[in-house]
Amino acid sequence: MSDSPAIAHGAADSAVHEHPPYQRHHFETMAQQNDATNFAMWIFLLTEVMFFGGLFTAYLIYRNWYYPAFVAGSHQLSIPLGGLNTLLLITSSFTMAMGVWCAETRRKSGLVLCLILTFILGLGFLGIKTIEYSEKIEKHHVPGFHYSLQSFLDPASDDAAKAAGDKPMALDMARHTEVYFSLYFAMTGMHALHMIIGISILGYMIFRARAGAYTAGHVAFVENFGLYWHFVDIIWIFLFPLLYLISRHQ
Amino acid sequence: MSEHQEHEHHIVSPKVYAIILLALLTGTALTVWASYIDLGILNPIIALGIACTKATLVVLFFMHVKYSSKLTKLTVGAGVFTFLILVGMTLADYFTRAWGRW
Numbered sequence: 001m002s003d004s005p006a007i008a009h010g011a012a013d014s015a016v017h018e019h020p021p022y023q024r025h026h027f028e029t030m031a032q033q034n035d036a037t038n039f040a041m042w043i044f045l046l047t048e049v050m051f052f053g054g055l056f057t058a059y060l061i062y063r064n065w066y067y068p069a070f071v072a073g074s075h076q077l078s079i080p081l082g083g084l085n086t087l088l089l090i091t092s093s094f095t096m097a098m099g100v101w102c103a104e105t106r107r108k109s110g111l112v113l114c115l116i117l118t119f120i121l122g123l124g125f126l127g128i129k130t131i132e133y134s135e136k137i138e139k140h141h142v143p144g145f146h147y148s149l150q151s152f153l154d155p156a157s158d159d160a161a162k163a164a165g166d167k168p169m170a171l172d173m174a175r176h177t178e179v180y181f182s183l184y185f186a187m188t189g190m191h192a193l194h195m196i197i198g199i200s201i202l203g204y205m206i207f208r209a210r211a212g213a214y215t216a217g218h219v220a221f222v223e224n225f226g227l228y229w230h231f232v233d234i235i236w237i238f239l240f241p242l243l244y245l246i247s248r249h250q
Numbered sequence: 251m252s253e254h255q256e257h258e259h260h261i262v263s264p265k266v267y268a269i270i271l272l273a274l275l276t277g278t279a280l281t282v283w284a285s286y287i288d289l290g291i292l293n294p295i296i297a298l299g300i301a302c303t304k305a306t307l308v309v310l311f312f313m314h315v316k317y318s319s320k321l322t323k324l325t326v327g328a329g330v331f332t333f334l335i336l337v338g339m340t341l342a343d344y345f346t347r348a349w350g351r352w
Binding site for chain 2: 031034035038039042043045046049050053056057060061064079083086087090091093094096097098101104105223226227230231233234237238240241242244245246248249
């Protein structure tokens with residue numbers, strides 16, 4: 001995924017090397033180098049799939065074990081906010097894909113615009129996530145010493161629980177809502193961390209794109225970053241129904 | 251390495267991207283709408299079905315796998331297969347062992 005030019009060679013060397021400066025000298029052709037970096041990026045993404053897969057599996061098992069607690073926990077999430085975040089992320093995936101197209105067809109200002117839009121949409125996602133997190137902090141739904149069971153023991157005192165028609169829960173089951181929120185914060189938190197890393201790289205790419213780095217025929221970096229960004233989108237595509245949607249009627 | 255088969259680079263057009271964006275937005279609207287209807291056991295199945303469809307669209311078109319080399323296709327396929335084996339076997343183990351004795 002490197003986009004820096006290959007290490008400069010001596011004068012004698014450069015006479016032998018008749019290839020673009022961004023082609024590493026251990027590759028025969030640019031096509032071979034692109035195939036290799038693309039393959040490496042996919043291998044990295046597969047390790048990410050396995051990593052998130054563990055979290056998803058934990059969620060599925062605990063959801064089946066402590067089902068009433070997970071239903072009541074998910075009633076505390078806002079579908080409008082989660083849905084809006086899904087829209088932002090899907091749109092950012094589209095602008096990123098358009099950015100790849102701009103780089104491939106050497107449209108410099110188009111690429112910069114697409115990257116900036118992706119950057120802004122990503123920040124918007126994190127902004128809404130912050131609103132959701134702060135609500136959880138206010139209600140003491142963050143697992144730990146200050147965790148509060150009030151929304152689950154006395155749902156009439158909680159707007160979200162009341163709207164969902166929750167019934168008061170026995171203490172031992174109510175305590176398991178903490179497991180739900182542990183997984184909620186672990187999964188959305190890891191996802192948000194990936195977004196923060198992606199947005200940081202996007203910031204760097206915007207500077208490089210303005211200098212024309214990706215519109216001179218070498219697009220591997222933009223393309224492979226696109227793969228990463230779409231992968232983060234896919235994780236959210238699964239998080240949204242699993243955490244927000246599937247327990248609305250119990 | 252001269253016999254190495256290199257993959258021709260395919261540029262996906264903005265039209266394809268726009269169609270996929272529309273499909274993804276429709277899928278999102280559909281999954282939110284379906285979640286408000288009480289369908290019992292079907293609710294999670296429909297939600298996950300739509301999510302899998304959306305993820306497949308992203309992988310095939312936004313991530314260019316449909317237009318990629320056989321190596322990339324095989325890599326993605328092997329990854330999904332291994333993922334399903336790991337998750338499936340783990341769930342099968344949990345669901346058939348000491349169930350209800352937590």
